[in-house]
Amino acid sequence: xxxxNGITLFLRKAWAFIRRDFLIQASYRMSFFTxxxxxxxxxxxLYYISKLVDARASSYLAGYGVTYFPFVLVGIAATSYIGTSxxxxxxxxxxEIWSGTLEAMLATPTSLSTIIFxxxxxxxxxxxxxxxxxxxxxxxxxxxxxxxxxxxxTTVVLIxxxxxxxxxxxxxxxxxxxxxxxxxxxWAFSNISWFLGGVYYPITVFPQFLQTIAHFIPxxxxxxxxxxxxxKGYTVGVLKQDIAALAVFCLxxxxxxxxxxxxxxxxxxxxxSLAFY
Amino acid sequence: MDYAxxxxxxxxxxxxxxxxxxxxxxxxxxxRNRIIACNNVDxxxxxxxxxxxxxxNGAGKxxxxxxxxxxxxxxxxxxxxxxxDVVKEEDKVRRNIGLVTSEIxxxxxxxxxxxxxxxxxxxxNLNSSEIKYRIAELAELLDLNDKLDNMFQEYSTGxxxxxxxxxxxxxxxxxxxxxxxxxxxDPLSAQNLHHLIREELVKKANKTVIFTSHxxxxxxxxxxxxxxxxxxxxxxxxxxxxxxxxIGDENSSIEEVFNYYVKRDGKS
Numbered sequence: 001x002x003x004x005n006g007i008t009l010f011l012r013k014a015w016a017f018i019r020r021d022f023l024i025q026a027s028y029r030m031s032f033f034t035x036x037x038x039x040x041x042x043x044x045x046l047y048y049i050s051k052l053v054d055a056r057a058s059s060y061l062a063g064y065g066v067t068y069f070p071f072v073l074v075g076i077a078a079t080s081y082i083g084t085s086x087x088x089x090x091x092x093x094x095x096e097i098w099s100g101t102l103e104a105m106l107a108t109p110t111s112l113s114t115i116i117f118x119x120x121x122x123x124x125x126x127x128x129x130x131x132x133x134x135x136x137x138x139x140x141x142x143x144x145x146x147x148x149x150x151x152x153x154t155t156v157v158l159i160x161x162x163x164x165x166x167x168x169x170x171x172x173x174x175x176x177x178x179x180x181x182x183x184x185x186x187w188a189f190s191n192i193s194w195f196l197g198g199v200y201y202p203i204t205v206f207p208q209f210l211q212t213i214a215h216f217i218p219x220x221x222x223x224x225x226x227x228x229x230x231x232k233g234y235t236v237g238v239l240k241q242d243i244a245a246l247a248v249f250c251l252x253x254x255x256x257x258x259x260x261x262x263x264x265x266x267x268x269x270x271x272x273s274l275a276f277y
Numbered sequence: 278m279d280y281a282x283x284x285x286x287x288x289x290x291x292x293x294x295x296x297x298x299x300x301x302x303x304x305x306x307x308x309r310n311r312i313i314a315c316n317n318v319d320x321x322x323x324x325x326x327x328x329x330x331x332x333x334n335g336a337g338k339x340x341x342x343x344x345x346x347x348x349x350x351x352x353x354x355x356x357x358x359x360x361x362d363v364v365k366e367e368d369k370v371r372r373n374i375g376l377v378t379s380e381i382x383x384x385x386x387x388x389x390x391x392x393x394x395x396x397x398x399x400x401x402n403l404n405s406s407e408i409k410y411r412i413a414e415l416a417e418l419l420d421l422n423d424k425l426d427n428m429f430q431e432y433s434t435g436x437x438x439x440x441x442x443x444x445x446x447x448x449x450x451x452x453x454x455x456x457x458x459x460x461x462x463d464p465l466s467a468q469n470l471h472h473l474i475r476e477e478l479v480k481k482a483n484k485t486v487i488f489t490s491h492x493x494x495x496x497x498x499x500x501x502x503x504x505x506x507x508x509x510x511x512x513x514x515x516x517x518x519x520x521x522x523x524i525g526d527e528n529s530s531i532e533e534v535f536n537y538y539v540k541r542d543g544k545s
């Protein structure tokens with residue numbers, strides 16, 4: 001066997017996961033294509049809803065300098081990444097435990113952290129395609145102006161968003177490994193995030209106490225910064241407060257999620273339940 | 278003496294899932310309800326030896342295999358695979374083992390047999406040309422060529438078991454842990470597998486094999502050394518003639534030997 005270094009081995013394994021997930025998804029030909037049709041329909045649905053609310057929404061959207069459709073389009077595109085970051089780790093671990101394949105993977109010289117990270121890769125690729133399609137369709141067919149987008153600021157915010165929400169996702173996956181259920185926490189966090197974070201509306205529509213609570217969840221900063229970077233071309237410097245807030249979430253959540261994950265693996269290996277659901 | 282597997286004082290207790298509370302899971306409590314799966318197991322398997330572990334359901338055979346495969350952490354004791362500790366050096370251990378389980382569902386039904394093997398081979402650190410070569414080799418060895426590109430979910434149980442064996446052999450590891458390999462096989466397929474294990478893997482490739490079975494006849498036919506496991510303990514290990522000598526009846530059948538060791542405490 002030819003020896004390869006750690007990075008080469010990791011990339012090979014990551015590619016094996018991506019290829020496997022693509023082949024499985026492509027084997028369901030109908031749903032492979034209908035998901036894109038669904039995306040197309042959802043954009044047009046939002047477009048026509050925005051026609052209804054534009055006049056009333058304009059005062060709340062003054063800070064973004066756009067109408068409702070571009071505002072909600074970026075919100076929906078961003079949630080594609082946020083949802084993937086939060087849900088894909090635990091849902092994929094659950095699926096692998098269910099099918100009995102996790103145990104087979106664990107007997108190979110591949111660490112559990114590589115397995116869990118790689119399990120989510122295809123979901124992130126899909127989310128990226130979704131985001132690009134959302135923006136492309138909005139731009140080309142529905143005349144959303146993305147000409148001012150600041151690529152660097154968008155990338156920085158997106159990376160911090162993915163890291164902070166992936167940490168939450170990893171904690172949920174850890175709970176699945178130990179308790180075989182991680183979804184109550186994810187369910188609660190997702191719903192609070194979608195309600196308070198401002199996917200469909202700016203948080204300024206809330207009464208003051210809800211706006212205060214909204215500042216304790218990372219999605220508020222992610223969505224605001226992404227919208228301003230994409231729609232108004234704000235730079236990293238201008239967005240430094242939101243970026244700093246996301247960085248603080250990362251600093252707290254990343255080490256915490258790694259600790260929880262290590263604890264979970266040890267517990268599951270001790271109880272012998274790593275491969276059971 | 279050169280040993281491939283060395284186990285000393287290995288102990289593992291479990292609390293059954295239906296008796297485990299959240300507090301038990303978090304704080305590792307629940308001693309009252311614990312089941313001893315491995316009870317101070319001591320075992321040495323020589324390099325190139327074919328070791329058969331036989332025991333009733335729940336005797337602890339699968340737990341022992343999973344500890345050796347680094348999937349379960351023991352509570353106490355030590356197990357070395359080619360000199361590597363299963364707890365402290367799990368990555369090195371995994372490079373030295375191939376695991377074959379009787380869990381034939383542990384594949385992706387929507388992928389072909391070949392695609393499944395390619396995926397698991399990549400996880401076993403093989404590069405693309407090695408994967409191609411190894412799969413061709415194993416397909417020939419296990420007679421998989423005709424159906425390699427069919428969807429996995431379309432295979433018969435026997436065919437799935439052969440793929441499980443192929444997966445365990447992908448990394449060409451020196452030590453094979455095989456858990457009830459003939460559980461789902463018809464008699465002819467079981468005979469072919471016996472031939473494969475003894476002639477190809479042990480005699481030709483000089484691999485060390487530890488395999489578990491319910492079948493006393495299978496163990497008698499295949500194993501160089503037999504271990505009888507009962508209530509988490511390896512009651513005795515040795516060649517069949519050594520086991521016969523120990524019970525003082527050199528003409529006894531393997532059933533009589535087995536019954537002697539598992540029933541002598543009057544509890545089984």
